Amino acid sequence: MPNEILVIVEHADGKPKRTAFELLSVAVTLAAGGEVHAMMLGPGASAAARGLGEWGAHFVHTAEAGLENYTSLRWTRAIADFAAARKPAAILMAAGSLARDIASRVAMRLGGSLASDCVELALGGAGLKLTRPIYAGRARVTAEAASGTLLVATLRPNAFTVVKPAMSAARIVVPLMVAEKPEDLRAVVLEVAKAGGTRPELAEASIVVSGGRSLGSAENFKIVYDLADALGAAPGASRAAVDAGYAPHSMQVGQTGKTVNPVLYIACGISGAIQHLAGMRTSKYIVAINKDPNAPILKLADYAIVGDLFQVVPALTEEFKRALRG
Amino acid sequence: MKIAVCLKLVPATTADIKISSDGQSLQLAGVETIVSPYDEYALEAALKLRETNAGSSIQIIAIGGDDALKCIHHAFALMADSAIQIKAPGVDARAAARCAAAVLKTSVPDVILCGRQAVDDDLWLFPGALAEALDVPHATAISSLSVAPSGKAFHCRRRIEGAEQSIEIQMPAVLSCDKGLNEPRAPTLKGRLDAKKKQAVAKTPAELGLSDADLQPALKVTRYAPPPQKSPGKIVQGEPAQAAAELVRLLREEAKIV
Numbered sequence: 001m002p003n004e005i006l007v008i009v010e011h012a013d014g015k016p017k018r019t020a021f022e023l024l025s026v027a028v029t030l031a032a033g034g035e036v037h038a039m040m041l042g043p044g045a046s047a048a049a050r051g052l053g054e055w056g057a058h059f060v061h062t063a064e065a066g067l068e069n070y071t072s073l074r075w076t077r078a079i080a081d082f083a084a085a086r087k088p089a090a091i092l093m094a095a096g097s098l099a100r101d102i103a104s105r106v107a108m109r110l111g112g113s114l115a116s117d118c119v120e121l122a123l124g125g126a127g128l129k130l131t132r133p134i135y136a137g138r139a140r141v142t143a144e145a146a147s148g149t150l151l152v153a154t155l156r157p158n159a160f161t162v163v164k165p166a167m168s169a170a171r172i173v174v175p176l177m178v179a180e181k182p183e184d185l186r187a188v189v190l191e192v193a194k195a196g197g198t199r200p201e202l203a204e205a206s207i208v209v210s211g212g213r214s215l216g217s218a219e220n221f222k223i224v225y226d227l228a229d230a231l232g233a234a235p236g237a238s239r240a241a242v243d244a245g246y247a248p249h250s251m252q253v254g255q256t257g258k259t260v261n262p263v264l265y266i267a268c269g270i271s272g273a274i275q276h277l278a279g280m281r282t283s284k285y286i287v288a289i290n291k292d293p294n295a296p297i298l299k300l301a302d303y304a305i306v307g308d309l310f311q312v313v314p315a316l317t318e319e320f321k322r323a324l325r326g
Numbered sequence: 327m328k329i330a331v332c333l334k335l336v337p338a339t340t341a342d343i344k345i346s347s348d349g350q351s352l353q354l355a356g357v358e359t360i361v362s363p364y365d366e367y368a369l370e371a372a373l374k375l376r377e378t379n380a381g382s383s384i385q386i387i388a389i390g391g392d393d394a395l396k397c398i399h400h401a402f403a404l405m406a407d408s409a410i411q412i413k414a415p416g417v418d419a420r421a422a423a424r425c426a427a428a429v430l431k432t433s434v435p436d437v438i439l440c441g442r443q444a445v446d447d448d449l450w451l452f453p454g455a456l457a458e459a460l461d462v463p464h465a466t467a468i469s470s471l472s473v474a475p476s477g478k479a480f481h482c483r484r485r486i487e488g489a490e491q492s493i494e495i496q497m498p499a500v501l502s503c504d505k506g507l508n509e510p511r512a513p514t515l516k517g518r519l520d521a522k523k524k525q526a527v528a529k530t531p532a533e534l535g536l537s538d539a540d541l542q543p544a545l546k547v548t549r550y551a552p553p554p555q556k557s558p559g560k561i562v563q564g565e566p567a568q569a570a571a572e573l574v575r576l577l578r579e580e581a582k583i584v
Contacts, residue, residue: 070491073463097486100442101466104454108423113544114451129548134447137553138343139352143545187463187495190481194489201487207584231584249506250485255339255445256363256505264583274340281553285581287573302559303576305569315570320584323574 001147002034003089007057008079009038010098011048016040018204019094023155024056025163026121027092030128035059037088039176041078042067049173056165063176070192074184076102080109081179083150090128090145092121095154096203103152112150115143117259119159119282128153136255136278157204158261159282195250202251205234207264208280210253213240214269214291214309221246223310224268227317230324236260236280238270254279266316269309272297289313327382328435331372332426332456333401335393336362336446349549361397364441366510367503369401371471372439374508379473383407386526387429389422391415395526402521403513409526412534414541419444419451421541426452427459428534434460434498437480442467442502453502464500465493469507 005027009020020038027036038057040049045062052060063078079102083091091106093099095117107114115121119140120131127147134141145151202208209231211224221237228235237247239254253260255275265283270276272288272295280286281300288301289312298304305312337343337357344353361369376382386401386409388394398409412425430438438460440453450466457464468482474494482501484491495501513521531541562569562576577584 072466076458097467097484100450102454104449104451105458105464107451107544108420108455108458113420114449114455115545116449116451126546130545132448133553135337135343136339136445136448139345140551140553141547142549142551143547145545187465187493187499189491190494191492192489193492203487264577264581285577285583286559287577298559298561300556300559302556302581303562303573304559305562305566305573307566307569311566312570315566316573319570319574323578323584 002032003030004035004037004086005031006079006083006086006088006091007036007038008091008093009040009052009060010094010096011040011042011044011051014044015048015051017094019096019155019157020052021055021162022157022160023092023094024052026155026160028056028163028165030090030121030123032123037061037086039079039082041075041178042070046173046175052171054165054171057171060171060173061176062173063178066178066180070189071184072101072105072187074178074180076105076109077181077184078176078178079106082176083110088150089147090151090153093152093154095156099154103154107150107152110150112152113145115145115151115153117156118153119156121153121155121160133282136275137281138274138278156261156282158206158263158284199228200232200234202234202236202253203258203260205260206262207231207233207266208236208253208260208262208283209233209266209268210236210238210270210280211241211247211268212238212270213244213246215241215246218246223313223317227266227268227313227320230317230320238273238276267297267301268313270297271295272300327375327379327437328385329372329375329382330385330387330430330435330438331365331368331401331406332387332438332440332452333365333369333397334362334388334444335359335390335397336444339363339445345550345552349551352550359393359396361400362441362444362446364443364445364503364505366441367505367507368439368441369404370508370510371501371503373404373511375437375473385409385435387412387426389414389417389425398526399521400513402524403517404511405517405520409524411526411528412531413528414531417541418543419447419449420455420544423452423455423459424536424540425531425534426456428531428536429529431460434462436497438498438500440500440502442504453500457500460498460500462498462500463495464502465495466502467504468501469504471501471507
């Protein structure tokens, strides 16, 4: 039975975010022949919509007026009003700061269910079926949303394969009007301070290189940054390293830091406490460099080097630079 | 200022999460429990607001059975003024939000503080859902908080990908708290002794006008499972330079990445 699926496509710098293509691939599967609608909100949405190309959305609804500055209530209204009228089976968002802000509100307003950070999402026997991590990834739960009810699902980046549709849908871009109600302005963003720098965002990066307390100092973290830069990766850190002052909290990976799901996670001198693993254990490939052959992280690593990180990590940087030069 | 804090009891972050052999339930009896860590930042934020706003009071909301009472006891030991236990054990986050809304809607506080996520379900549902049910604005995962000069709004900051937002949010509001907002204080001995004399008010969902249908789970759980096990990895041998070269080769040729 075909379903209508709504996908919230985030965009930056004039193009859709990478997560959009994963969401659209899942949406096409869930739609089972039904319509896939993408929604893009905020300044630059119409221009960024062009970047969706032929990827799975039959219609792309773009709205910019009244959305110049982010307000959670107006974004919620844009999505909820649309979904209330069209009654999709599911609304898909990327698991990230936008979804964490408004997915709950959208689900509640529409009387639907919320499943955050899904790592599996498919058509089930009785409705949509999903799997998501719980207890900081120490367990997983599989659950179903009954058919006829709305599921708001946020999807973990990199957990789903991007599948380019065999036939390009006739993609139509539709300008969307979002009601501008004064009560939406009860919470407004006054200012956005960008972090600066050219490194990729940790939660969105394909490759992450993290350092642990064994680095010994903030200065020594240079070897982590050098390896990250050689790979175009985002640098990360364990909680112990952050607590010791060797790296800022914004770099912390783990239960009380960021959750990452890159294709490659390189852990330098990180022992692998449960709370750290919670933030990176679903990475596609894990490399551990540690002088302790009994470090817990080695059990999770696809590849490991047992050795002195101060020798191994710079050697890796050199090898990657050499290999990537071609 | 009328301040409310919502607290949830969860298994300790180092506790083993055992799953029944048929995958149909979690075996958590006897597991060490704590107040969800992000809720502690909410409680501390409440204590600070009360300190700096004369005449303020802190009301605790906790949903559940003995687990809720444990949270309330902890909050009483930190000198919370009053508490309501909503006797709805084992309900999911959406039902919990409905319970909290039912209690708070008769007299909406100026601010309702929660943790950004409960570290058991990791759902990030409760704060936004509660705000929606009360029709008040909310801010998610705030890392700084102050009262705006008008006295009728808050200024807070929130980290997003690659940036930090500065937000102005009108009271009444729901604020969910992130690590870095503050350093939660420990209860004092006096606080712990006083806590024994304090009593929470208990309410049932029915008393709050909620039906069984309101408390039904949002999703039907079909299975619990441990995280996927990985097959054992490869230890790359050799001196640093050789091992590094071999690792890069494996990543390129075997894993086909980089």
